[in-house]
Amino acid sequence: MWIIRGPGAFASCRYLYASQRPSHRLYSTKSYDPLRILFCGSDEFSIASLKALHAYHLKQPGRIASIDVVCRPGKRVGRGLKKIREVPIKEIASSLSLPIHEIDTFTGWAPPVTANGPINLIIAVSFGLFVPPRILNAASYGGLNVHPSLLPDFRGPAPLHHTLLTGRTTTGVSLQTLHHKSFDHGKVLSQTPAPGFEIPNPDSYTVPELVDLVAPKGAQLLVDGIENGLFVPPVKDAGWRATAGTDELIHAPKIKPEDRHLNWTDRKLLDINRRTRVIGPLWSKALVPETPTDPQTSFKYKRVILTDMEEVEPPKGSDSFAVVPGLPFANAAYPVGPKKSRALYVFTSDGKALRINRMKVEGEQDAEGLRAAIKAHMFGDRSFQSAGADFTPFRNPLS
Secondary structure, three states, X not given: OOOOOXXXXXXXXXXXXXXXXXXHHOOOOOOOOOEEEEEEOOOHHHHHHHHHHHHHHHXXXXXXXXXXXXXXXXXXXXXXXXXXXXXXXXHHHHHOOOOEXXXXXXXXXXXXXXXXXXXXXXXXXXXXXXXXXHHHHHOOOOEEEEEOOOOOOOEOOOHHHHHHHOOOOEEOOEEEEOOOOOOXXXXXXXXXXXXXXXXXXXXXXXXXXXXXXXXXXXXHHHHHHHHHOOOOOOOOOOOOHHHHOOOOOOEOOOOOHHHHEOOOOOOOHHXXXXXXXXXXXXXXXXXXXXXXXOOOOOEEEEEEEEEEEEEOOOOOOOHHHHHOOOOXXXXXXXXXXXXXOOOEEEEOOOOOEEEEEEEEEOOOOOEEHHHHHHHOOOEOXXXXXXXXXXXXXXXXXXX
C-alpha cells in the first residue's frame, strides 16, 4: 500500500498515476534508423497525429529525421466552382513548414528522396487513398495506420459514424500495419486496453465531438508506437478485440446518400434520432401532382428533406394515424390553411409522434413544414374528424 503524507501528497499521487503507462506502452524499445516519414492525411483526426509526430520530431530528431506530408488536391466548390476547398491538413502542414505533396492517385508517383535519404516509413491516417505495395515495399519499415476503433470492430472508412449509429457506449483506437491488399486488414500493433474508453453522453454525442475525443488518443498511440519501435520487424500482433470483445463485430462502410433515406416502416424513433444526429437530415419521397391546377393531373414523387423534426405528444384524436407509419397529416380540415395552432405530424414505426417543423421539397427552398406541404399540394382532397378534431392526411405515406 502506498502511504503519501504532506502538502505535496495530491501532486505526488497525480504523478504516480500519470507515470503508470497503459499496457500498449510496455514494450521494450527496439532500435531503428532515423525515420524519414511520408505522412498521408486529410482531416482533423489525422491532423492530431501529424502534430504529435512533429512535436516528437522536434524533441527527438534522432528518432524522426524528417516528415513529408501527402494530401489530396483541393476541390472546386460553390457557384460556378470558383472557390477551392483545401483539405484541412494542408494548412497545418504548411504552418509546421513541412514539405507538402498533393496527389489524387499514387499511379506514376514516387515518394520524394529527402536530404537524409529515401522515405523509410509510410504513415496513413484517415487518408482515403490506398497506399499500393510498390510504395510500401520501397519503405524499409513498411507502413502504419491509426484507426479510430478497436479493430477488427468497425473496420472500414466510417468507424466513428457507425460507432454512434449502433449506440455503442465505449470505443478505442488501434495502431496497425498497412496491409498490401486491403484497407484495415493489417496487423494490430497496439490497441486501447479492454474494454476501451467510455463515450460521454452516447445518446447525444456527435461525430465532431467523437473526433475530438479519439484524435488525441490515436495521436498518442502513434507516438508511443514510434517511440517503442513497434513497426520494426518482426512485428507482434497485440490486438485483443477480435477474440475478447463481447459485442458483435460490425463493418463500417462509407456513408452514402441512401443511408439518409428514411424507411418509415422499419425505423423506430431511436434510430431516426440517431441517424439525424450522426449523418444529418433524413429524406423521403412524397406524392405530388404534376400540374396542381389540373384536377385530372397525373402524379409524381418528389424528394422531401426533413430538416427539422422533434418528438411531441400526438394531437388529440390522431391515434388512428399510428397504424400507418410515415403518413404525414395536419391537425386541420381540408382545404388546409396555415394557422398558428396548426402543424404537420407523422408517426414512427414504434408509434411515436414527430412534428415536422421544417422541410425542403425538391425544387423549393427550405420552409416551415406545413407551409411547404401546402405549397407542394401534398394533401389529399378530404379530411375526417376524430374526437372532435379535424385532420387532413397526405395522399400517400412518405416512401
